[in-house]
Amino acid sequence: MNGYANNKDQLMARLKRAEGQVRGIARMVEEDTYCMDILTQVSAATKALEAVALSLLGDHLSHCVAEASAQGGPVAEEKIREANEAIARLVRS
Helix, strand or coil: CCCCHHHHHHHHHHHHHHHHHHHHHHHHHHCCCCHHHHHHHHHHHHHHHHHHHHHHHHHHHHHHHHHHHHHCHHHHHHHHHHHHHHHHHHHHC
């Protein structure tokens, strides 16, 4: 079972909203909307996806990493490494 199983409906709702925002941005470009207005919408879509990423990361930490930590050994080390890499990717973006 995935760590996000309990939040799947919320994640899907957020993703659908972000998808709608991206479609709206494409429409704005097609309609030659003012650059700054498009950038505002890009920022909003980016924040929406960041919220999804943070939710997934939280679920991963509280479910997958917690379970692996209880087991200990190489499994725990691998899950912690994965979490560290995911955090690093989010911070860089």
